[in-house]
Amino acid sequence: MKIHVYEKGFLAAGLVVLIGCMSALAYASFGRHIHLPGVAGQVDPRNLSNTPPFDQPGVREVAPGQYEVVVIGRYWSFTPAQVRVPAGADITFIATSADVLHGFNIEGTRLNMMLIPGQISRNTYRFDEPGEYLLICHEYCGIGHHTMAGRVIVEAAATGATTTGERNPGS
Amino acid sequence: MAALTPIVADPSGYQLPVMQRRILRYTIYIGYLALTAGVFHGLANALGYAGVSILGWFPALQNYYQGLTAHGVANVLIFTFSFSNAFLPLMTARALSRPLSSGLLWASFAALVLGNVLAIYAVVSNQASVLFTSYAPLQAHWSYYLGLALVVVSTWLALANMLVMVRGWRRDHPGQRTPLLAYMSLASYLMWLLASVPIAVEFLVFLLPWSLGLRETVDPLLTRTLFWFTGHAIVYAWLLPAYISWYALIPRQVGGAMISDSYTRIVFILFLLLSIPTGFHHQYTDPGISTGMKAAHGFLTFGVFFPSLATAFSVIAALEIGGRRRGGRGLLGWFWRLPWGDPSVAAQLLAMLTFVLGGATGLVNASYTMNQVIHNTTWVPGHFHMTVGTAVALTLMGIAYWLIPFLTERQLWSRKLALASSWIYTIGVLVFARGMISGGLEGMPRRTFMAEATYSSPDWVLPGIITGVGGSMMFVGVMLFFIVVGMTVIAGRRTGAPVDIPVSGTLSPPARSGWEPSLDRLGLWVIVAIVLILIAYAPFFLSYEPNAVSPGFRLF
Numbered sequence: 001m002k003i004h005v006y007e008k009g010f011l012a013a014g015l016v017v018l019i020g021c022m023s024a025l026a027y028a029s030f031g032r033h034i035h036l037p038g039v040a041g042q043v044d045p046r047n048l049s050n051t052p053p054f055d056q057p058g059v060r061e062v063a064p065g066q067y068e069v070v071v072i073g074r075y076w077s078f079t080p081a082q083v084r085v086p087a088g089a090d091i092t093f094i095a096t097s098a099d100v101l102h103g104f105n106i107e108g109t110r111l112n113m114m115l116i117p118g119q120i121s122r123n124t125y126r127f128d129e130p131g132e133y134l135l136i137c138h139e140y141c142g143i144g145h146h147t148m149a150g151r152v153i154v155e156a157a158a159t160g161a162t163t164t165g166e167r168n169p170g171s
Numbered sequence: 172m173a174a175l176t177p178i179v180a181d182p183s184g185y186q187l188p189v190m191q192r193r194i195l196r197y198t199i200y201i202g203y204l205a206l207t208a209g210v211f212h213g214l215a216n217a218l219g220y221a222g223v224s225i226l227g228w229f230p231a232l233q234n235y236y237q238g239l240t241a242h243g244v245a246n247v248l249i250f251t252f253s254f255s256n257a258f259l260p261l262m263t264a265r266a267l268s269r270p271l272s273s274g275l276l277w278a279s280f281a282a283l284v285l286g287n288v289l290a291i292y293a294v295v296s297n298q299a300s301v302l303f304t305s306y307a308p309l310q311a312h313w314s315y316y317l318g319l320a321l322v323v324v325s326t327w328l329a330l331a332n333m334l335v336m337v338r339g340w341r342r343d344h345p346g347q348r349t350p351l352l353a354y355m356s357l358a359s360y361l362m363w364l365l366a367s368v369p370i371a372v373e374f375l376v377f378l379l380p381w382s383l384g385l386r387e388t389v390d391p392l393l394t395r396t397l398f399w400f401t402g403h404a405i406v407y408a409w410l411l412p413a414y415i416s417w418y419a420l421i422p423r424q425v426g427g428a429m430i431s432d433s434y435t436r437i438v439f440i441l442f443l444l445l446s447i448p449t450g451f452h453h454q455y456t457d458p459g460i461s462t463g464m465k466a467a468h469g470f471l472t473f474g475v476f477f478p479s480l481a482t483a484f485s486v487i488a489a490l491e492i493g494g495r496r497r498g499g500r501g502l503l504g505w506f507w508r509l510p511w512g513d514p515s516v517a518a519q520l521l522a523m524l525t526f527v528l529g530g531a532t533g534l535v536n537a538s539y540t541m542n543q544v545i546h547n548t549t550w551v552p553g554h555f556h557m558t559v560g561t562a563v564a565l566t567l568m569g570i571a572y573w574l575i576p577f578l579t580e581r582q583l584w585s586r587k588l589a590l591a592s593s594w595i596y597t598i599g600v601l602v603f604a605r606g607m608i609s610g611g612l613e614g615m616p617r618r619t620f621m622a623e624a625t626y627s628s629p630d631w632v633l634p635g636i637i638t639g640v641g642g643s644m645m646f647v648g649v650m651l652f653f654i655v656v657g658m659t660v661i662a663g664r665r666t667g668a669p670v671d672i673p674v675s676g677t678l679s680p681p682a683r684s685g686w687e688p689s690l691d692r693l694g695l696w697v698i699v700a701i702v703l704i705l706i707a708y709a710p711f712f713l714s715y716e717p718n719a720v721s722p723g724f725r726l727f
Contacts, residue, residue: 011477
């Protein structure tokens with residue numbers, strides 16, 4: 001089989017581009033510690049009110065500068081609908097669904113997770129800028145889907161000691 | 172130029188029996204009708220992002236998501252597979268100069284019609300407003316799952332028909348290479364056969380019994396994973412028939428030539444091998460799947476980009492030969508000399524150009540952590556309206572401009588209107604995608620009735636308006652297409668003599684000895700593909716603990 005020299009060049013250039021893309025992704029993940037949600041346990045969606053941590057949805061400080069936010073998606077609202085967290089802290093969102101598939105997307109951040117009944121979604125983020133962030137369900141969950149939203153209010157840290165550093169710390 | 176090597180057994184022509192041609196014609200009609208029916212709610216979706224609700228114009232419609240379900244089912248399932256069910260067996264029959272099996276042809280057609288009737292009943296009666304992805308635990312009426320399963324069965328029967336033909340031809344022609352056009356057609360649906368097994372399991376083992384009350388609960392992550400096990404390869408099942416036109420037919424239509432027989436076969440084998448073990452890149456943001464599995468599928472997704480790069484070179488080279496023979500000069504002069512006045516060619520050239528942007532945005536989707544920026548935002552429909560929505564849909568529209576005259580023995584009704592349709596559609600989709608993609612980068616959610624959403628963002632206003640404008644143009648483009656095809660069927664001038672399918676030839680012929688004949692052993696390549704699929708999916712299925720916790724919900 002003859003392969004034309006231009007064709008070899010084209011395919012080689014294509015391979016270089018693809019390898020370049022993959023290297024950039026590897027760097028983002030391992031070098032800059034930007035991660036996807038992974039395996040974080042299972043849960044029975046019919047029994048959330050008796051299953052920690054979903055028996056107490058909301059914000060809690062687990063260590064100095066480290067917070068957990070527990071959220072439940074159910075048609076067509078988030079519980080709690082509004083949370084307050086400090087800027088500059090590591091916030092770990094732990095979420096699941098009580099009924100059908102939902103989405104969990106916080107505007108202007110890379111926090112973007114599916115909420116699947118039976119599975120626990122978990123990801124960590126640090127908000128550098130205080131302000132109000134829209135939380136929306138971005139997976140179809142029935143005819144009221146477009147009414148399902150919440151709010152994350154990021155408050156300036158009390159100590160005022162936040163330093164600018166890595167935007168996305170290791171989770 | 173050297174003489175071209177035919178890619179069919181008999182270049183002088185072949186006509187199918189009249190009855191078989193008629194069934195293929197009706198199958199094709201189902202596809203183009205589904206395209207036309209589906210875009211009505213496409214218009215409603217696009218305008219919804221512009222803040223305009225036109226649902227009141229659709230009196231039969233009970234809610235937005237019922238229409239969105241119809242849009243997805245009609246445009247990416249019924250349209251594409253009805254077309255392929257007719258097109259691929261037709262190409263195989265032409266390549267081998269053999270008739271189809273009438274029994275299998277009828278069976279495939281009957282399964283497609285019955286599947287359509289069941290699915291349409293469920294969707295129209297608002298008992299299946301679950302969107303075409305059918306994610307459990309939203310539960311549809313059993314007729315929806317059974318109907319779509321029958322559509323899949325119809326594709327298997329079409330494949331069986333091609334297998335019977337190819338086996339018969341090989342038996343009669345021992346030692347000969349399988350004609351390339353038949354090879355490409357068969358490889359396309361063999362890939363789809365492997366790809367369709369998980370969705371068949373999802374529907375027949377889990378969702379159908381669950382909707383009938385025979386199963387109380389299902390596992391939403393497991394069924395979703397089965398869906399995406401099929402769900403990425405399905406886009407290649409839509410794309411490969413378009414590639415067959417680009418590789419094998421368009422060169423003839425522009426006066427060019429296919430480059431290489433073996434190279435084309437290798438590209439189709441790569442699609443057979445690499446299309447399927449990539450599904451987790453649709454589930455990057457899912458819980459319950461390890462980041463290692465997600466990364467592995469991410470790398471494989473970049474791998475399947477490679478045969479599309481190879482296709483770009485081959486197809487453009489074939490076009491360049493045509494353009495230069497028509498007097499084109501210089502680096503790009505050949506491009507303007509292509510027969511842009513031929514509506515079938517113009518539609519497919521525009522489809523190819525748009526596909527460049529579709530492919531590039533697809534790489535962003537596949538880009539692992541970067542996916543978190545755009546997952547489930549309007550970026551994604553912005554992307555796929557340039558791939559399946561243009562590279563495939565507009566190519567299939569372009570094919571209609573010779574295929575409908577071929578099947579009806581009537582001339583195309585209006586070349587000018589056909590040309591206008593393609594240009595309006597293409598400009599429309601580029602505007603539409605610009606709106607959806609920029610909105611998606613600002614987090615505008617897909618599959619959401621924005622006209623009545625209780626939240627909004629100032630960043631979504633302009634992208635939404637652009638989306639509405641572009642979507643309206645796309646709608647006009649498809650309506651013009653429908654008028655052209657409809658009028659051709661009803662009022663096209665009858666052509667006296669039967670025409671032939673525009674089949675090209677290759678510059679470098681298939682080798683009769685050495686390693687290249689082993690490319691024809693598709694059974695062997697199917698086994699290699701199965702091994703790759705097992706490597707890519709076994710770690711998940713072996714380690715996953717099923718969690719069947721979900722009864723059905725009907726929230727529509």
